[in-house]
Amino acid sequence: MRNTSNPNKENYNVMNTQGGEKKVMKKILSVALSTAMAFSMFASVAFGDTAVSPQQKFDALKAKGIFNGYPDGTAGLEKDMTRAEFAKVITKLLGLKEITGQLSYTDKNYTAKNWAVPYIEAVTAAGIMEGKNVEKKIFDFNGKVTVSEMATILTRALDLEIPAETNNSAPAWAKGYVQAAINAGFLDANANFAGNASRELLVGAAYVIDEAQNLKVSSYEVTEAGKVVTFKMSDGESVKVTLDKALEANKATEVSFKYNDRDFKHTVTYATTAAQAVVSASASNLKEVVVKFDGTVDEASAENENNYVIENSANSDGKQIASATLSDDKTTVTLLLADRASNVLPGQVENVLPSQRETFVQVNNVKNADNTKTITQRVAFTPLDVTVPEVKEVTALGTKAFKIEFSEPIVNTNLTSSNFRIDDKNIAASLTYVYPNVIIAETNLTEGQHTLRVSNVKDFSGLTVVPVEKTFTATADTAAPKVVSAKTNDLQKVVVEFDEPVKAVSGAYANVSSVKPVKTEISGNKVTLTFGEKALSYTDNKIFLTGVRDYSGNTGNVEHDVTSTLDSTRPTVVTSKFYQEGVSGDYIAEVQFSKALATSSIADRSNYVLKNADGKVPNANGLNSDGNPIRTPEFVKNSGNKIIKINFGSNLKDDNYSLTVSGLRDTAYAANVLLPVTINLSVKDAAYGEVLRAYTDSNVVSDGREVYIQFNKALATSGEGNALKAEKYVVQRGTGSTATYYQLTPNDSDIELISADTIRVTKRNSNFDLKASDKIVVSYVADTTGKYLDNGNYNYSGSTAVNRYVLEKEIVGRNAAITLAPSTVEATSATELKMEFTTPLSNAYARDFTATSVTYGTYTPSDAILSTNGKTLTLKFEDRKLPVAFTDLQISTIPGTVYTQDTYGNAVKIAPAANVKNTIVPEWDGKSPTVTQVGSTAQYTVTFFTTKDVQDNTIGNSVLSSKNLFRIILGNSATTVDAVNIVGNKVTVTVTATTPGAASTSIFNVELFKSNSESKLITDTVAGNALKGFEAK
Structure with a gap:
């Protein structure tokens, strides 16, 4: 890049040139560009680039005003360059300010009219050049510059390393500089270094320096979904940059990169028409949702209705979707809800969007058009239908029926011929409803123009069509339906589309008459054939339909070729x-x-x-x-x-x-x-919603003025389930029909969220005081997803319905201890005991607990670990392990201060001691079984030991026998199990080799099937835990 800073602030180099002449030269070129990069380019391009001729270089520099041609129009490349020309080139290259109004030299004709004066004054002021005779102030602007002088200036300017050894014919004072130029490749070792430098040589040097100073990004290309940017530089080279993070589509972003040891920054935009996200969802009627993307999407995934879920709240099941249709511009998908939910009887209106209530569409696995992104996004919208349905089109189907298409989905409930009048007369018609917006009415028509009047047709929001008249023309139809297209979906489904609505099909088959569909469905002008085990062939097929009848009674047999498309898409x-x-x-x-x-x-x-x-x-x-x-x-x-x-x-x-x-x-x-x-x-x-704990700000409940309510979920603070509503918190005193209820406060401002799952309610109701055994009753509070906290009770209690969205908890004093959840203490191994508390803990200390057994003594935990949710505490017993066969182990907190507490300083208390359930699973002890042959017979005993005493639970000769749990191979012989004998932790299995000569007592495989975990035919003797399956060799 060009340096336009004040050149007089740079360091100077003093150069003694031929004849003792002294020149002061500033290292301004090394400031103007990275010296290593500039010279490498200078060497390889200026003197090695044959693609650009000297004349082309001259022309390029001339266009920038760095060089001028001669009056005759020539470049004069063969001429020697003058000091004046050299001064101009340096001034232009380095962007020096041309100086006028000043004459520093006394040469003849060195006047303001001399074209070279502004350039000579510029290089003089910059300290780059001096006069040949400083005392007499003679610059000698027509004087020549030798090749040695030029090489020396450029070598120093480019800060090239001066070699210790030289091999050139340059004058002694210039040998080192010239050798550096030769080594770098921009001077020929056989050049006449004492001779004058030609204009062509100067043009070559100036061209490279200018290119280096003006090196920039010419263009760029973004690939790999914004992950890679390839920059095309002005020197013709390309730089590929792989980004740590892919560019955001259609957003200007600055990218930094290095090229030839130089830092570059360039603003790029990953421009794409492929979709990156869902822009919006909307519904102008209650049966269709329009999903708008910010670009184009893949048709196959966009039209897969299974990639969308529509819910009106987190508490509802998703709406059933019949189809997803992509717009012609591939940016919008219209989701059509199914006519009604599958479990709703015909005639019942169901599976509609909730009017004017927030609803969500979850988009999953929709690919964009270039398959660079898969879109998964949840979007909220509010259905609003304020437009009455309209008759969009009326079409005569010959002279025996007509079709009415409406502007939106309509309800077919209670539709009769009285809803339609032809030429202002009642008609007797048989109606066929083609979901979602078409009615086909069968009635005789005369040829010619008719007027249809439609009334009392409703959409799914209850809006009724404005009585309207539409004209249409009926003409006789004598042609049977013709096939427009046929498409396959795997080898088991064909959709045949006709040029008119089809009323009936009497038969169908594929290829041969024995390959018949198991189901034939007609919807308007489409006939769908579903095949079973006898399906289409893998290649070309011919579909035959017989008795295809339209609404004019025209019947025909059709056949159509269709090429199978095998479904090779995995389920996801x-x-x-x-x-x-x-x-x-x-x-x-x-x-x-x-x-x-x-x-x-x-x-x-x-x-x-x-x-x-x-x-x-x-x-x-x-x-x-x-x-x-x-x-x-x-x-x-x-x-x-x-x-x-x-x-x-x-x-x-x-x-x-x-x-x-x-x-x-x-x-x-x-x-x-x-x-x-x-x-x-x-x-x-x-989990079901639950109030984990309700306590007052006082140790005595009756003194409480604030009630703290801790839930098992983070709470919503907006919407219908807003937890900050005063009417949702009531105190219940007593039970059943004699219970009384008091609202704690009428003010929403008295409800405060003190943590994500805890509410503080300030009591303002002076009509009652809190008492021990009072309950807090919370209703219709939702979690942060909008789902109401559900108590899981769907039944009736006595004569009163139990509301599933009402939670209760007894109110206790602040210092009431945190207790164990019922029956949750278990030893899962000799080193681990787990217990679950009613509320989450924030701190746990092993020293707060002790385990005791009358049989085995006292055990002190070595560590205490809380689960992520804080409710499950695991005590470790690494120093003294728990006995695996215990039956009387108990856990308790130690007397005195307990430091295992919740966030609010409430301590854990386990007193009296809680019984510990023994869930330690007996296992094979890991030592190799012993195999012994019984005499010289084909019978063998296989003995192994377990970590706990076990027992055989086989009853009589039941099929559920422990003998069926084992698979034992001795050498190369399979075996049959004859008996299983267990004494304590010693298990002996007696088997008979099926191939006695191939049996071995040293090479064997003993397997206990994992199914024992379910059948529990072999369990420990103390708790009924099943012996764990294993395989021993």
Whole structure:
């Protein structure tokens, strides 16, 4: 880049040139550009670039005013350059200010009219050049510059390293400078260094210096979805820059990069017409949602209705979507809700958007047009229908029917022929409703023009069409329906489109008459054929339809060629929900997929694995030892086999879990398999709503003036579930029909959110004082997602309905201790004991607890670890391990001050001591089993030991026998199990080798099947914990 700063502030170099002449030269060129970069370019381009001729270089410099040609129009490249010309070139190259009104030299003709004076004065003022005779002030502007002098000036200006050894014919004073120029490649070693430098030589040097000073970005290209920018430089080179973070689409961003040791900054824009996000969602009627993207999207993913979920609140199930239609410009998708929910009887209006209530559309897995981004986004909108439906078009279908198309979806309930009049006369007509906005009326018409009057037709918001008349012309139709197109969806579905609405089809088949569809559906001018096991061929097919009849009674048989498109798209997860269900509080995961799935694959429980935050299988009543659900997963009713319901039981700990789903197959003719996918599940988010703790600001309840209410979820502070509303907090005194209720305060300003999950209510009601055993009753409070806190009770209690959105908790004093959640203390190993508290803790100390056993003594924990949610405390016993066979272990807090507390300073108290459940699983002790042959027979005994005493729970000769739990191979022989004998922790299995000669006592494989975790045929003797499966060699 060009340096336009004050040159007189730079350092000077003094150069003695030929004849003792002294020149003062400033290293201004090394300031003007990076010396290493400039010279490397100078060497390689100025004297090695054959692509640009000297004349072209001259022309380029002339255009910039750096050089002038001679009066005859020539460049004079062969001429020697003069000192005046050299002064001008340096002035122009370095951007020096031309100086006028000053004459520093006394040369003849050195006057203001001399063209060279402003340039000579500029280089003199900059200290770059001096007169040849300083005392007489003679500049000698017509004098020549030798090659040695030019090389010396440029070498010093470019700060080239002067070599110690030289090999050139330059004068002694210039040898080092000339050698540097030769080594750098911009001078020929055989040049006449004593000779004058030509204008051509100066043009070459000036061209390179100018190029280096004006090096810039000529253009750029953004690729790889904004991750890579390739800059085209003005010297013709390209610089590829890979960014740490991809550019934001259609936004100007400054990018920094280095080129030839020089820093550059350039503003670039990743310009794309492909969508990056959803701009908006809207609904001008209650059956259609318009989703607008900020660019174009991929048609296949955009028109997959499974990629959208519409909910009017977090408390509602999603609306069923019939179709997703992409606009011609590929930027807008119109979602059409299904006519009615699958479980709603015909005639009932259902599955509509809520008018004037906030609603959400969740967009999932929609790809943009160039497949550089997958859009997943949740957008809020408020449906508002203020426009009455209109008759958009009336079309005669011959002389026996006519079709009416409305401007929006209409309700077909109670529609009769009385809604329509032809030529101001009542008609007798049979009506066919084609969802969402078409009515086909069958009635006889005369040829010619008719007037249709429509009345009392309603849309789904209840707005009625304004009685209107539309004219149409009926002409006789004698032609049978003709096929417009036919498209396949995999090998099992064909959609045939006709040139007019079809009333009936008597038969259909593909290729041969035996390949018939299992279902034929007619909707307007489309006929959909669904095939079963006998499907289309993989290549070309011929579709035959017989008895295709239109509304004029014209019938014909048609055939049409169609090329199969095999469905090779894997199913993917669209969305998931995790919640509690029923009075038992089972934890349910609902996973929605992009395609219908095969029933056989979703029923395979091994396709689902649940693990906790530590990556371990949780101990839960709904899971086996492998983390698979015990209950068989099933489809959600009326979900089109796209939503799976998985039950994990009711006792998952308040923790974060990961569900890995794999192996599921779709219903395509050649089934596609789901790639393994992991879904994060949070019990805290799924759990029923609960008031964890309600306490006053005083240790004595009756003295309380503030009530603190802690919930198990973060609370909403706006919307319908706003927790900062006074009417939602009432004190209940007593029970049943004699209970009395008091509102704590009438003022919303008395409700304060003191943490994400805790409310403080200031009592303003002077009509009552708080008492022990009073309850706080909280109603219709929502979490931050807008979902009401649900108590999980859907039943009636006595004669009073139990509202599922009402929560209760007894009010206690501030110093009331935090207690254990019921039946939550368990020892999971000899070194670990877990317990769950009713409210989250903020601090935990091992010294606050002690474990005691009458049989084994006292155990002191070595560490205390809180779970992420603060409710589960794990005590570690690394110093003295817990006995694995205990039956009487108890845990308690020590007397005195307890430092394990919640955020508000409330301490934990376990007194009296709580019983500890022994859930320590017995395992194989890890030592190699012993195999012994019984005499010389084919019978062998296999003996191994377990970590706890175990027992055999086989009853009689039941099929559920412990003998069926083992698979034992001795050498190369399989075996049959004859008996299982258990004494304490010693297990002896007697087997018979099926191939006696191949059996071995030293090479064997002993396996106990994991199914024992469910059958529990072998358990420990103290708690019934199943012996863990293993494989020993």
